[in-house]
Amino acid sequence: MGVVKTKNVPVLRFSEFSDPWMMDRIDNFVKRVSNPVTVEPNTFYREIGVRSHGKGIFHKEPVTGKSLGNKRVFWVHPKAFVVNIVFGWEQAVALTTATEEGFIASHRFPMFVPIGKKSDLDFLLLFFLRKRGKYLLELASPGGAGRNKTLGQSEFAQLEVTLPALAEQKKIAAFLAVVEKKLDALRRQGEQLHAYKRGVMQKIFSQELRFNADDGSGFPDWEEHEFEQIVFRVADKIDINKSDVLLPCIELDSLESGTGRLLTSYDCSTQVSIKGKFKAGDVLFGKLRPYLRKYHQPSFQGACSSEIWVLRGTGITQKFLYYLVQTNRFDGGVNQFV
Structure with a gap:
């Protein structure tokens, strides 16, 4: 042809x-x-x-x-x-x-x-x-x-x-190369910001860095608690095959390692297994290979893989819990909790 x-x-x-x-x-x-x-x-x-x-x-x-x-x-x-x-x-x-x-x-x-x-x-x-x-x-x-x-x-x-034509091919490729170069710079900047944030968090949760109240007074000393005393794993389940409710489903590959970003979600109608159920604000943490640091705090309710913990605080706020699961100390103890 x-x-x-x-x-x-x-x-x-x-x-x-x-x-x-x-x-x-x-x-x-x-x-x-x-x-x-x-x-x-x-x-x-x-x-x-x-x-x-x-x-x-x-x-x-x-x-x-x-x-x-x-x-x-x-x-x-x-x-x-x-x-x-x-x-x-x-x-x-x-x-x-x-x-x-x-x-x-x-x-x-x-x-x-x-x-x-x-x-x-x-x-x-x-x-x-x-x-x-x-x-x-x-x-x-x-x-x-x-x-x-x-x-x-x-x-x-x-x-x-x-x-x-060849001239247009070259123009398109050159233009997109400039765009890609700028995207690479933004990615590197994003990686640096994530590293900075993680370093600050380690200092905060190790209490190396402390804050004062608005009036200048210090906050009380931190208290030691067993993880199970302040957080519980939500055990709510949903059988997709028997449910009439259409929920977004989060699988382990939906979560980007180390950033908390949700990359994608799936239509629950395409799933066949029993899933965990979460509410908006719950903290999700991938328990399979926890060193991958897969975590997320959804702004919606949905279902998730059985390989993901649904965590809810009882003695701490959800936002504090979200940052807690990102710390080195949590990483060090999570294998005992699996």
């Missing part, structure tokens, strides 16, 4: 571009590059790997040619689009750079470069990190789950992608 014109152009577009976007097969605008390595038994080599979800390339430890055995390996092209065929369906795609020059890759990491001036690799990577790109990678990865869903290279070559 040749190039096909399409009206599938973005609503938001740079004003200097007006040409229609074109639908084309992958193998019409990129080609595979393959430079086999003649492996020497006593020479050391370093392989690359590609992480899922667009998390980039990582470098493996050096190994001797002898340890590679009969494994087919290829020199890494320093500017190529690379895909991990085992986890392509999980968006294990990346771009190689000059940093990878001299590295090797197995046959599971095919590399592609542009044909002529038809495509920009930065734009191509951005495309495959979108939902549409993920769908196409899944389409080219027939089979069951996990390692059975290997990307078929013939199927990949036949995928059809909608592309603007």
